[in-house]
Amino acid sequence: MKMKTLALTAVLGLAASPMMATAAGTHDEPSAMDQAGAYVSDAALTTKVKAALAAHGELSALAISVETDQGIVTLSGDVESDANAALAEEVVSGLDGVKDVHNALEVDVPAE
Structure with a gap:
């Protein structure tokens, strides 16, 4: 009887191992809820x-x-001067929630 109990315990332990490994591995990747929360946070920050x-x-x-x-904000489009491009970056970088600003603004030189 002890052998049957020992064998059953071993089988159950082996069967549970993949489930435990899968559960442990899910902490490395963000859940769907975490991803949705990040999307909402990014949308709010964009606004x-x-x-x-x-x-x-x-x-x-x-x-x-x-x-x-x-939390990383990318600015793109056209501005009137280098000073305006720098000003836009300064305004944005001072906002709560902004981790970094990538300034891809271009100076639009009017045709004469």
Whole structure:
């Protein structure tokens, strides 16, 4: 009887091992809920950035595109000068939740 109990315990232990390994491995990758939360946070941050740019009188928020990924904000589009590109980056980098700013703004030189 002891051999049957020992054998059954060994079989159950081996059967549970893959489940335990799978459960332990899920902590390395973000869950669907974590990913959804990050998406909502990025969307909220994008909205905050656009509002800050629109509130600033010297910048044309309509000409500046904003993308956010995990708190990293990318600015693209056309501005009137290098000073405006630097100003946009300064405005955005000062916002809560912004981890970094990638400034891909280009100066639009009007044709004469």
